[in-house]
Amino acid sequence: MVPLALAGLAVLLVWVTPGLLARQPRFRHAPRAALVAWQSVSLGGILAALFVAPAAVLVLAGRDGIARHPWLTALGALVSGAVLVRVLVSGHLVGTRVRAARARHRDLVDIVAEHERDGLRVLQHPTATAYCIPGRSARVVLSQGVLDTLPRPELAAVLAHEKAHLRARHDLLLEFFTVLHESVPSTFRSRRALAEVRLLVEALADRAAVRASGEVATARALLAIAESRSPDAAMGAGTSAPVRMQLLAAGPRPELAVLAYGIALAALLAPLGLLSLVLG
Numbered sequence: 495m496v497p498l499a500l501a502g503l504a505v506l507l508v509w510v511t512p513g514l515l516a517r518q519p520r521f522r523h524a525p526r527a528a529l530v531a532w533q534s535v536s537l538g539g540i541l542a543a544l545f546v547a548p549a550a551v552l553v554l555a556g557r558d559g560i561a562r563h564p565w566l567t568a569l570g571a572l573v574s575g576a577v578l579v580r581v582l583v584s585g586h587l588v589g590t591r592v593r594a595a596r597a598r599h600r601d602l603v604d605i606v607a608e609h610e611r612d613g614l615r616v617l618q619h620p621t622a623t624a625y626c627i628p629g630r631s632a633r634v635v636l637s638q639g640v641l642d643t644l645p646r647p648e649l650a651a652v653l654a655h656e657k658a659h660l661r662a663r664h665d666l667l668l669e670f671f672t673v674l675h676e677s678v679p680s681t682f683r684s685r686r687a688l689a690e691v692r693l694l695v696e697a698l699a700d701r702a703a704v705r706a707s708g709e710v711a712t713a714r715a716l717l718a719i720a721e722s723r724s725p726d727a728a729m730g731a732g733t734s735a736p737v738r739m740q741l742l743a744a745g746p747r748p749e750l751a752v753l754a755y756g757i758a759l760a761a762l763l764a765p766l767g768l769l770s771l772v773l774g
């Protein structure tokens with residue numbers, strides 16, 4: 495029963511739960527806790543998938559019979575190994591792709607933009623645009639349009655938003671989800687889940703902007719750069735602006751954070767608990 499329960503749990507956490515979470519926009523009011531829940535659900539799903547084969551071996555051979563059934567044990571290791579290899583290969587492919595795209599864009603920005611201090615680059619363009627290129631030599635890119643049109647508090651909000659992305663390495667978080675997204679078979683993938691995680695990351699960076707400049711300046715800054723587009727390799731400040739402005743107006747919801755942390759804990763404990771049933 496336990497191996498079947500683990501397989502069911504893997505499907506539940508990898509496929510069903512992300513779809514359910516993505517349909518719960520209220521968690522956007524607690525973006526940090528919601529992101530922890532998303533990560534734990536993904537990690538719990540992978541753990542459950544990895545544990546199916548060892549649990550099946552333990553149930554079929556018994557704890558003392560593993561040495562007497564080397565082929566069964568080898569088959570179990572092979573199945574778990576295949577799951578792990580799939581995740582690692584996806585990690586390598588996504589990491590290589592993302593870093594190459596970023597390096598190309600960073601080189602381009604360094605050529606065409608004016609260099610300011612602290613990795614800040616200014617593009618001579620009238621459209622109000624702001625984004626960051628994360629990585630080891632990170633850049634914050636602003637257009638001349640942003641500098642010309644935004645008053646000082648709004649400019650500070652935009653900079654705080656971009657610096658929050660870079661400081662908290664939101665790019666690694668998104669990379670983690672992209673790796674998991676691409677490591678599950680395409681029928682189980684949920685584009686909506688990835689879009690929701692992206693929105694949560696933006697909402698989290700907006701919180702940093704509010705701390706720097708207040709809600710009004712942050713909302714105005716969002717509005718000013720709402721129409722701007724940022725390149726795929728970068729993280730832009732203007733995406734999904736209408737939803738984020740609503741979130742700014744509504745403020746944080748601590749009770750939803752508690753619920754999200756509860757989901758996170760349950761998602762991690764469930765596969766460990768099921769495995770302990772066959773170990774104990």
Ligand SMILES: [Zn+2]
Nearest residue numbers: 696729730731
């Ligand atoms: Zn952003």
